[in-house]
Amino acid sequence: MSPHRSAVHHPVLAPHPGATHRIHLTAAEVSVVVDVTDGRSPAITHWGAALGPLGDEGLDAVCEAAVDVVVQNAVDVPVRIALLPQAADGWLGRPGLSGAREDGSGWSPRLVTEAIALDGQPLGASHAESGPGLLRFDLADAELGLAVVVELELLPSGLLRQRAALTNTGETPYLLDELTLAVPVPAHADELLDFAGRWVKERTPQRREFTVGTHLRENRRGRTGADSAHVLHAGPSGFGFREGEVWGVHTAFSGNHRHLAEQVNTGRRVLGGGELLLPGELRLAPDEQYTGPWLYASYGNGLDEVASRFHRHLRSRPHHVDARRPVTLNVWEAVYFDHDLARLKDLADRAAAIGVERFVLDDGWFGSRRDDTSGLGDWVVSDEVWPQGLAPLVDHVRGLGMEFGLWFEPEMVNEDSEVARAHPEWIMAPSPDRMPLRSRSQQVLNLTIPEAYAHVRDQMMTVLDSCEIAYIKWDHNRDLLESATRATGRAAVHEQTAATYRLMDELKVAHRGLEIESCSSGGARVDLGVLERTDRVWVSDCIDPLDRQQMNRWTSQLIPLELMGSHIASGRSHTTGRLHTLGFRALSALFGHLGIEWDLARATEAELAELREWIALYKEQRELLFTGDLVRADRGDSVLWLHGVVSPQRDRALFTLACVGRSDQSQHDRLRFPGLDPEARYRVRPLLLGEGPTGMSLPPWWRRAAAQDGVVVPGAVLLRSGLAAPLIDPEQGMLFSLTREGAVSPAAHD
Structure with a gap:
C-alpha cells in the first residue's frame, strides 16, 4: 500500500511567505542560480554551463524545474x-x-x-541577474x-x-x-x-x-x-x-x-x-x-x-607575483648542514655566472643546529658557524646581483633547544605530563600562546632586519599529533593555523616585498589558504624529474606554474637514486618557477654551459609560461605525455613531450596540440638543447622542420589530426615552440 500523502502546511516550507528571491550570477561561461523560496535557506538550482540572460520568467523556470518529485517513504x-x-x-x-x-x-x-x-546592497527585488x-x-x-x-x-x-x-x-x-x-x-x-x-x-x-x-x-x-x-x-x-x-x-x-x-x-x-x-x-x-x-x-x-x-x-589578485620569477639556487642538496663561508661564496659565484637570480641558504645557520636533532626554535644566527653573522654571505650574494633567501621553520621546536629548556610549556601536548611522539626529532611550538608567538616573531624580525633578506623558505616538517595547549589539554590546531597565518601577515607588513615559500616536508602545505600569504609552494622534496612529471602535472590542477617551485636536480636524485640526463632534468623543471638544487662545484664545464642555455631559455619564455593557459593533451595510457602553455592571444605556445615509461607498442599515437586557434597557421619548431634526448628516431616532418626553421601547419591540423610522434628513450623529452604565422587562407579550405 502506498503511504498516505496530504497537503503539508509547515513553517519549514514557508518561514516568510512571499519572501521569494531568485538570483542568477554569470561569468566566464558559468552560471549560478540561487533560490530562496518563501524565506527558506538558500539553495543552488543550477551551477554549470552559462544559461544566458533568463529574465524573471526564465529564473522562475530554472528554480521550479529543479524541484524534485515526492518519493514514497520519505518526507x-x-x-x-x-x-x-x-x-x-x-x-x-x-x-x-x-x-x-x-x-x-x-x-x-x-x-x-x-x-x-x-x-x-540589500536585495529588494524578487529577481536579480548579475555578472560576477x-x-x-x-x-x-x-x-x-x-x-x-x-x-x-x-x-x-x-x-x-x-x-x-x-x-x-x-x-x-x-x-x-x-x-x-x-x-x-x-x-x-x-x-x-x-x-x-x-x-x-x-x-x-x-x-x-x-x-x-x-x-x-x-x-x-x-x-x-x-x-x-x-x-x-x-x-x-x-x-x-x-x-x-x-x-x-x-x-x-x-x-x-x-x-x-x-x-x-x-x-x-x-x-x-x-x-x-x-x-x-x-x-x-x-x-x-x-x-x-x-x-x-x-x-x-x-x-x-x-x-x-x-x-x-x-x-x-593585486598581490600576485610578477611573471619575472627569479631563477633560484637552493644550497640544501649541495651542503646540507655543512655551512662554510668560502664554499658558499664559491657556489654563489658559480650560480651568478650561469644566470641565477636568487640564492637561498637552507637549514643549519642558527642556534645549535648542526644536525636535525637540535636548535629548532632558537632563531639566532650561530656564532659557531657564522662568527661575523650572515652579512658577509648576504653582501657577497647581493654584490653578484642576486637576491638572498633564508630557511626558517617557525612552528617547530627541538626539545634540545634553549627555548624548549626555558619554556617546556610552550610545546604542544595533550597534558603537562604527556608528550606527543617525536617526528624528525621535533615537536610543535604552540604559537597560540602569546609569549611563544612573540618569541618567534621577534627573533625572526631581528634576523630579517639585520640583512637584506628578500625571501623566506618557510618549512613545516611534521604532522600535528595530540596538538593541544599543554596547560589545559584543549585541542588547538584551529588556533595554531590562525596564528601561523597571522605571523606570515605580520612579517610581510613589516618587510615590504618579502616573499615566502610554503614548504612542508616538501609539498604537504599546498592550498589556497596559505597561498593568500605566500608566493610559491615547494611541490615536493623529490626533484627526481620522472616523479616531478607526475607531481607538477597535478599540482597545477590547483595553482599556476609560477607558484610551483620546480628545480633542476643533480645527476643522481637524492631521494630515488635514479640517474638522469641534464636535458630531462631541466625540461621537467622548466614548467614551473625554475631553480637549481645541485652542487654546482661538481658540475662539469659542459654541464654548466648547458645549464646556462636552459636558464636563458627559461628567462626568454617565463612571461609566456606565467601568463598563458596550461593545456594538457588527453593521450590515454600513452607513455608520451604532452603538455604546454598557450598565450592568451593564442599566438605563441611552448609544449613539452616527455617519455615517462616504456611502451608495449613500437609506435606512438600522433601528437595533437590542445588550446590552439583552429583558424590560424603555426610555425612549429622543435627545440633541442645540449645533447638532446637519447634513442631519438625522427619522423619526416621533423627533419623538414630542422632544415627550414620549422614547418607551418594549420591550427586545425595540429588540434585534430596531429603530427607523427618521434621515438625517444624512456625518461627523455623535448620541446616544441609554436608561433602563429597568420590565418588559414580561404584557398586552404578548397
Whole structure:
C-alpha cells in the first residue's frame, strides 16, 4: 500500500511567505542560480554551463524545474539541498551545521533567510541577474539562538566560492562540531577524481565510481598533507583534460579540513568541504563568532578548464607575483648542514655566472643546529658557524646581483633547544605530563600562546632586519599529533593555523616585498589558504624529474606554474637514486618557477654551459609560461605525455613531450596540440638543447622542420589530426615552440 500523502502546511516550507528571491550570477561561461523560496535557506538550482540572460520568467523556470518529485517513504514534500544542508529540509545526508548546547539541545537547526545582499546592497527585488558578484545571506534560527552568514561569490574567472560564519546568539555556550558547505552536482557526474600521496610522492591521482554513500577525505595532520585531496572532482566516467563536464571543490585551509562527495539513495549528489574541528575545539560563548574557510568550486569542460579558473583567479589578485620569477639556487642538496663561508661564496659565484637570480641558504645557520636533532626554535644566527653573522654571505650574494633567501621553520621546536629548556610549556601536548611522539626529532611550538608567538616573531624580525633578506623558505616538517595547549589539554590546531597565518601577515607588513615559500616536508602545505600569504609552494622534496612529471602535472590542477617551485636536480636524485640526463632534468623543471638544487662545484664545464642555455631559455619564455593557459593533451595510457602553455592571444605556445615509461607498442599515437586557434597557421619548431634526448628516431616532418626553421601547419591540423610522434628513450623529452604565422587562407579550405 502506498503511504498516505496530504497537503503539508509547515513553517519549514514557508518561514516568510512571499519572501521569494531568485538570483542568477554569470561569468566566464558559468552560471549560478540561487533560490530562496518563501524565506527558506538558500539553495543552488543550477551551477554549470552559462544559461544566458533568463529574465524573471526564465529564473522562475530554472528554480521550479529543479524541484524534485515526492518519493514514497520519505518526507511529504520535495527535499531541499541548501548551501548548508539541514535535516529540517528533509536532507538525510551529512548536515552542514553540526553542534549542540552543553545540555545536548539545539542540535537540529532550522535556518531561514532573514536578509539578502548583492555586492553590499540589500536585495529588494524578487529577481536579480548579475555578472560576477558577491551574495550575502543572513540566516537564523531564533529559537535555537544561532545566526549564520553565508557568502557566495562568483568571481570574474567563473570560479565560485562560498564560506559561512556562525554566531552564537543564545545565552549559553554552543559547541560547534562542523560547518561544511556543499554544492550540488548532477547524476551524470558518476566518477570521482582526487589525490593521495606521501612524502616525496605527492599528488598521486585516484579515481573511483561516485556511488551511494560518502567519499570522505579527512585531513587530521594539522597541515594540508602530502596525501591531501587537493581538488575533489566529479564528472562523467572517463572525463579528461579536454573533455567531459567536470565539477571540482577545494577547501582553502592549511589546518585540519575535509573534502567530501556524497550521494544519498535518491540519487542526489553533492560535493563539499570545510574545516575539521577536533572535539571541544570550538566552544562559542554568547555573541562569539566562528568563520570557516572558503570552499572554492570550479566548473569546466575538462580538467584544464577547471584548472584555468583557479589560475585566472590567482593571477587576478593585486598581490600576485610578477611573471619575472627569479631563477633560484637552493644550497640544501649541495651542503646540507655543512655551512662554510668560502664554499658558499664559491657556489654563489658559480650560480651568478650561469644566470641565477636568487640564492637561498637552507637549514643549519642558527642556534645549535648542526644536525636535525637540535636548535629548532632558537632563531639566532650561530656564532659557531657564522662568527661575523650572515652579512658577509648576504653582501657577497647581493654584490653578484642576486637576491638572498633564508630557511626558517617557525612552528617547530627541538626539545634540545634553549627555548624548549626555558619554556617546556610552550610545546604542544595533550597534558603537562604527556608528550606527543617525536617526528624528525621535533615537536610543535604552540604559537597560540602569546609569549611563544612573540618569541618567534621577534627573533625572526631581528634576523630579517639585520640583512637584506628578500625571501623566506618557510618549512613545516611534521604532522600535528595530540596538538593541544599543554596547560589545559584543549585541542588547538584551529588556533595554531590562525596564528601561523597571522605571523606570515605580520612579517610581510613589516618587510615590504618579502616573499615566502610554503614548504612542508616538501609539498604537504599546498592550498589556497596559505597561498593568500605566500608566493610559491615547494611541490615536493623529490626533484627526481620522472616523479616531478607526475607531481607538477597535478599540482597545477590547483595553482599556476609560477607558484610551483620546480628545480633542476643533480645527476643522481637524492631521494630515488635514479640517474638522469641534464636535458630531462631541466625540461621537467622548466614548467614551473625554475631553480637549481645541485652542487654546482661538481658540475662539469659542459654541464654548466648547458645549464646556462636552459636558464636563458627559461628567462626568454617565463612571461609566456606565467601568463598563458596550461593545456594538457588527453593521450590515454600513452607513455608520451604532452603538455604546454598557450598565450592568451593564442599566438605563441611552448609544449613539452616527455617519455615517462616504456611502451608495449613500437609506435606512438600522433601528437595533437590542445588550446590552439583552429583558424590560424603555426610555425612549429622543435627545440633541442645540449645533447638532446637519447634513442631519438625522427619522423619526416621533423627533419623538414630542422632544415627550414620549422614547418607551418594549420591550427586545425595540429588540434585534430596531429603530427607523427618521434621515438625517444624512456625518461627523455623535448620541446616544441609554436608561433602563429597568420590565418588559414580561404584557398586552404578548397
